[in-house]
Amino acid sequence: MSGKVLLVVAAAIFNEDGDILLAQRPEGKSMAGLWEFPGGKLEAGERPEEALCRELKEELQISVDPAAIRPITFASFGYPDFHLLMPLYEVRDWQGELAGLEGQEIAWVKPAELGRYEAPPADIPLFDELALRY
Numbered sequence: 001m002s003g004k005v006l007l008v009v010a011a012a013i014f015n016e017d018g019d020i021l022l023a024q025r026p027e028g029k030s031m032a033g034l035w036e037f038p039g040g041k042l043e044a045g046e047r048p049e050e051a052l053c054r055e056l057k058e059e060l061q062i063s064v065d066p067a068a069i070r071p072i073t074f075a076s077f078g079y080p081d082f083h084l085l086m087p088l089y090e091v092r093d094w095q096g097e098l099a100g101l102e103g104q105e106i107a108w109v110k111p112a113e114l115g116r117y118e119a120p121p122a123d124i125p126l127f128d129e130l131a132l133r134y
């Protein structure tokens with residue numbers, strides 16, 4: 001156990017079929033190739049919901065209303081260098097054409113099938129919980 005607590009915001013984006021979007025972490029980033037929820041770190045002074053909407057615009061080209069997302073669960077996980085605290089928000093409405101802007105692969109996954117995707121260790125309990133609840 002070491003390092004600071006890192007706050008990262010992430011989205012469970014649902015399409016009309018109830019599938020959830022996973023994105024593959026791009027080459028060059030930590031944990032490249034693993035499948036994650038889109039999102040990222042807060043910038044100084046940002047509210048979590050604003051940060052998530054900014055990240056969704058940057059990573060997926062979509063516009064999301066910060067007032068229209070709701071927290072559904074969170075991850076709390078100790079990596080060797082930091083402790084990740086990651087609220088996960090449900091997103092069902094967006095504007096614009098969804099596209100991976102950072103060269104990342106994306107996949108729409110049935111909640112029960114999330115476990116087939118190799119993910120950061122912090123995400124495994126979230127996959128399990130979403131499979132049970134959705």
Ligand SMILES: Nc1nc2c([nH]c(=O)n2[C@H]2C[C@H](O)[C@@H](COP(=O)(O)OP(=O)(O)OP(=O)(O)O)O2)c(=O)[nH]1
Pocket residue numbers: 008009010029030031035036037038039040041042055084120121122123
């Ligand atoms: N976005 C996201 N990050 C996750 C997940 N699971 C998990 O352990 N992480 C970790 C990986 C990183 O150490 C950290 C946030 O990563 P990030 O690379 O998305 O941050 P960012 O978008 O702000 O990108 P950058 O500025 O560092 O390039 O959280 C997840 O499901 N989604």
Ligand SMILES: [Mg+2]
Pocket residue numbers: 038039040041055059
């Ligand atoms: Mg990110």
